[in-house]
Amino acid sequence: MRYSVALIAVLLAVPALAQEPTSRAPGTGETRSKVEISTGVDFERGDFGTPSDIEKTTMPLTIGVAKGRVRASAQLPWVRVTSPANVIAPTGPLGLPILVDPTRPTTRSTRQGLGDLQVNAAYDLPVTGFFASLRAGAKLPTASTDKGLGTGKADYSVGADFAKPMGAVTPFAGVTYTMAGAPDAFDLHNSFSGQAGAAVRLGNATTAQLGYVYAQSPIKEGDNDQRIVGGMNAGFGKSLSLGVYGSGGLSAGAPDIGGGVTLGFKVGG
Structure with missing residues (x-):
């Protein structure tokens, strides 16, 4: 799922902060653990800089825990x-x-199965007037290499996110540095990605977001990923949240279209 680390964090997590712009930054003095379980559907279609069209559907199950300034x-x-x-x-x-992979057949097929497990952790910095956090993550190779659902190698990433509440509008930005594990048949290099945009509070528990995302290709002379993304996130009561988002590609390395829906359930806090 291409949105899993940087993009969903921007579209859903930062707007959640924008819903209560006068409250303290997350993690300041909070001692209770908060747990959120979420799932959804993500779809992308395009050639991603390859000679043929690719369609990818992902259904993730995510468990997140936050306590104090730490999130995982x-x-x-x-x-x-x-x-x-x-x-x-x-x-x-x-x-x-x-x-x-030039050693594989070129016949078109549909493959499905478990993807790669992703683990992430973030720390909210003790600053005032704006939100800032540092994060690190790893993609662990649990997906089938025989089906072409994974590389069989682990990837690691580090990054930072920033947001500045300005009334009903919260500009945000983030950057990620990814260290991609290289399969034997490929020469991959480390790469940067980043995003910037703004969230607008539409109500007590609803925000809309619009942003730009750039991701450098880890393949030499590969096409970079540039896209416009947008979405909306709404809370229902104290526990449920629903998010929808979509994207349009601006470069050969990006999907032509993408979109999805997320459903979250909070426990505690």
Whole structure:
């Protein structure tokens, strides 16, 4: 799922802060643990800079825990990919990389199964007037390499996110540095990605977001990923939240279209 690390964090987590702009930054003095379980559906279609169209559907199950200034999460997705059989479409930070293995057949097929497990942790910095956090994550190779759902290698990432409440509007930005594990047949390099945009509070528990995302290709002379993303997140009572989002590609390395829905349930707090 290409949104799993940087993009969903921006579209859903930062707008949640914007819903209560006058409250303290998360983690300041809070001692109770908060747990959120979420799932959803994510769909993308495009050639991603390859010679053929690729369709990818992902259904992730995510468990997140927050206590004080520390947040952690684990996500295991179910993935369905329709593409030529030589396309490897792993789960990772922004979904990179999409690889083409010349040793595999080019016949079009549909494969499905568990994706790569992702674990992430973040720390909210003790600052006033704006929100800032540092994060780190890892993509662990639990997906099938035979089906082309994973590379069989672990990826690691570090990054930072920032947001500044300004009344009903909260501009946000973030940057991620990804260290991609390289399968034997590929030469991958470390890469940067980033995002910037704004969330607008529409009500006590509803926000809308619009942003730009850039992800450098880890493949030499590969096409970078540039896209416009937007979404809306709404809370229902103290426990339920619903988010919808979509994207449009601006470069050859991005999906032509993407979108999805997330459903979250909070426990505690």
